[in-house]
Amino acid sequence: MSLVREVMEYDVLVVGAGPSGLSAAIRLKQRARAAGQEVSVCVIEKGSEVGAHLLSGAVFEPRALDELIPDWRDHGAPLATPACEDRFIHLTRTGAYRLPVIPPQMRNHGNFIISLGNLARWLAVQAEELGVEIYPGFAAAEVLYDESGTVTGVATGDMGIGKDGQPTGNFTRGVELHARQTIFAEGCRGSLTKALMERFNLRDDVDPQTYGIGIKELWEIDPAKSQPGLIVHTIGWPLDQKTYGGSWLYHMDGNLVSVGFVVGLDYSNPHLSPFEEFQRYKTHPAIRPTFKGGRRIAYGARTLSEGGFQSIPRLTFPGGLIVGDAAGFLNVPKIKGNHTAMKSGMVAAEAVFDHLVGGADGPEVTAYPERLKDSWLWKELWEVRNIRPGFQKGLWAGLANAAYETAIKGRSPWTLHHRHADNETLVKASEAPKIAYPKPDGVVSFDRLSSVYLSNTNHEENQPAHLQLKDKETPIRVNLALYDAPETLYCPAGVYEIVRSEDGTDPHLQINAQNCVHCKTCDIKDPAQNITWTVPEGGGGPNYPGM
């Protein structure tokens, strides 16, 4: 058993095969090919295959793809369902009121309803044809630095470590991937990105990042009800007016419907359960009929960044840079981040290529943020910067502010700020109203376990838990005592459970890590920031069928 890690050298290493990472890899190779240069590019991905961990709505704006692969139509890109009709509905307990005007950000003419997983699989094929090496099933577990503190790459995790931390018979040492530049494309709340932000103080002088959790199901519905291209968004019930969130429901080809619910993680009531809000939403009289006679075929959850412009961190550091939703380039009013993720990857690739080939000084690609500021991405995010924070004052004030900001294209002289990180917003359980969620009916609403089952999640059982507690007492002493164990409610996969001895005493937190769908909510929302999400053994996690 060797403890020395093998080293593999590349010009550029990309961590994460989502839309941002794959676009960066493709652009690098395109530039290299056009310039007649050799640039080696490697992408590693923690999912067992490309797309296995990707989850998105998704209504897709093809702007960045048009720039990346202008002839994507001739290459079979999976953009099958053009957006046809937008509906924006305000739900009350029993009523549904269609808003007469669709906010401009919600108009989707020219866009497509897609599966992000399938788009990424297709992008991966394009990338490999250009010579990019893609290795799914390998998680980047550790950032590597040289003596001067410059990032030199990452190390993949060891495989075959038992629960007790000791190597099993199957032990395989991780490898070191070294690169001249490392592009971190881990998506929302990337685990290595988080460490880099701390190490290089990348969040100094910017607002805290804020987040939302999105829970999604894929349904096969009665063909008589299928309306491919129909896009329905709702706000209002079942959430109260103080809580930011709403639903999406997209009709795709093949009688498929993507349905999901987003809840802003700045919610304050610890009794709130995003999962149960979603299940309850589907029982609304205006929504339920869509699912009658259908069957649910997939389930999953993922967080998204909602901080927007104000929360964009410093994007570069010696040896590397951050792209996509790891940096927080999501347009919140549009709930779209795929086109911006791709664009940021492309801009980064251009800057990295010029840096490497042009022999620029120093290990930091400072041209990347500069070029980003000149791109449409920056303008797009700047214009909508005040819309999400406007909802801190509730739904109606938020909508009014949104209408104003939209009318003047964000040219208001002020910028609204995010005052608190999402882990700071819970009030004490005793001061918050309890919420009585209805029991699942097994027809349109379900419990957590039967849901996680449909995410095809699997982790090698004999490995140390990848959800780590900084302090073992906090879950009981703080979380349970003050907030009634909110992790048992916000985790969409039932990973956290408070178990007690038979007589009801001696509560402790049980972590069913093998159920984890890698959404990262616990890493964000835990009040004391006591939970750290780390990468499990490569390949572990959900196996989403094109989410």
Place this chain on the structure above:
Amino acid sequence: MKILVPVKRVVDYNVKIRVKADGTGVETASVKFSMNPFDEIAVEEAVRLKEAGKATEVVVVSLGPSAAQETLRTALAMGADRAILVQTDAEVQPLAVAKVLKALVDKEQPRIVLLGKQAIDDDCNQTGQMLAALLGWPQGTFASKVAVGDDALTVTREIDGGLETIELTLPAVVTADLRLNEPRYASLPNIMKAKKKPFETLTPGSLGVDVTPRLTTLKVVEPPRRKAGVKVADVAALVDKLKNDARVI
């Protein structure tokens, strides 16, 4: 000594199988595929035999679509020496596979064909047995232990209620059961090296085999859903239910 290991690309064991709405088969669009787990065990065993100096070459072969290349690459990354893809988009049934393998055995002359006991998609458990019959070779099925001698193989088989140990003269066909070994992880450097290993693509036609399906699938249905449990008042009610509703006693 050469070992031939046939591997099949199947829907991954983590994926919850879904029958197509029209009942013609199972949904395979956007679904993850990987190597049949029993075949992975067969590859591992062959590689271990090579590492132990008992075998000189491990050749992996798959009959299936071009995507089965990936499955073969995985086997190469685990330590196989070279791969053969017999490419076809047709549905492949056990007899057709056995015939293709027979043609390859004639060509490659291995001493052992080591394959999974069954594929987890159709659960047929026939290919190994059919191949042995076509070749006229002895077979050791459901192997949980394999020991290679000069001209013979000792195979421990998993049978109902116990283990059976048999001796086969070589050449022979062996099918792997779950407990034979625990397959290794393919490491990143080995995945890279696998890209450079010899890879040959053939067609059933070039081997002179007709793979046209001989069985027709009439209908595929999901297993009945488990009904919710009921609480019974007493033992008498329980006995009554078991007798009259469930009809199990």
